[in-house]
Amino acid sequence: MKKIALFSTLLILILSSCETYKPQIVQSEQIFQAGQVPFKQCHASTIQPIGKDSLLAAWFGGTHESNPDVVIWSSLYSHGQWQAPVQIADGILNDTRYPTWNPVLYQYPNSDTLSLYYKIGPNPREWKGYVKYSLDKGNSWSASQQLPEGILGPIKNKPLTLANGLLLSPSSTESKEEIWKAHLEISRDHGNSWSVSAISPDTTIQVIQPSVIQHADGRIQVLCRSKENKVMATFSTDQGLTWGPWQATNLLNPNSATDAIRLKNGLLMIVFNPAIAGNDWWEGRTKLHVALSKDGLQWKNVLTLEDGAKNDEYSYPTIVQDAKGLIHITYTWNRKSIKHIVLK
Structure with a gap:
């Protein structure tokens, strides 16, 4: 009975802390x-957290997005500061240079191998998925490998590895007819082979760039950028093999990327642009907010990261929680730098 009482007390304390939790910014800086x-x-x-006290960030950079000189850069955060960026991947294929796109760093649980997924191609409708590996925390990288035909890799946000080892990689496609579709790429052998799980393929809802999270009850949820002026969500009860209908969250979305994770305290956190789409694709990216949720559908704004003016752009956030519980967010800062925010 004492054990039951102790467990009940701990559960009440955890739930209470979730009710009152409000993230606070403890660090804010531009990487360069x-x-x-x-x-x-x-x-x-x-x-990506690297070891106990280091971080590795990556992004694409060049003259401008889609220019052939755009390559993948990275910077290591060590001993309290970001090091000078270094190039870690390019888009040269058979002596032709293409732009690179959307790097995603991911490390399998209990593995020393760090993966860098990225895309090469003239545009998001024709790009192909590639991967590199590092065994020394991002100091050096293997040669690039093209992913199997039809596999693009995580399109913007990190994969999720379940307790049984199943890897769920959130991906999407954009057709030449501007049709957007989201899917999962699933691996049971640490990325050596893949299968594809289409997410509500017959719907007219247009979505890309999923985040994938697992709820405490085991359900899998994806949250997507959309053309619907809302962040869209759907759920799976069979580890991502089949999906329910798309549902609109209460979060606005101006056709701009988001990222979401489940925190160690059980709450869900998302970083997003709180606006609707404008006449041009870049409109609606002047503000960047953080919101929390219990169910993944109803969210509460809890923090403003950016509150900019016209023509500012704060976009494409990514979010991860380290072993100490600190939350790291990076995002595009006016296309001139990458900003790093730490929350507790």
């Missing part, structure tokens, strides 16, 4: 300064 790097623009960052 504009003019101090050999590229004019940058976008689409990713971040």
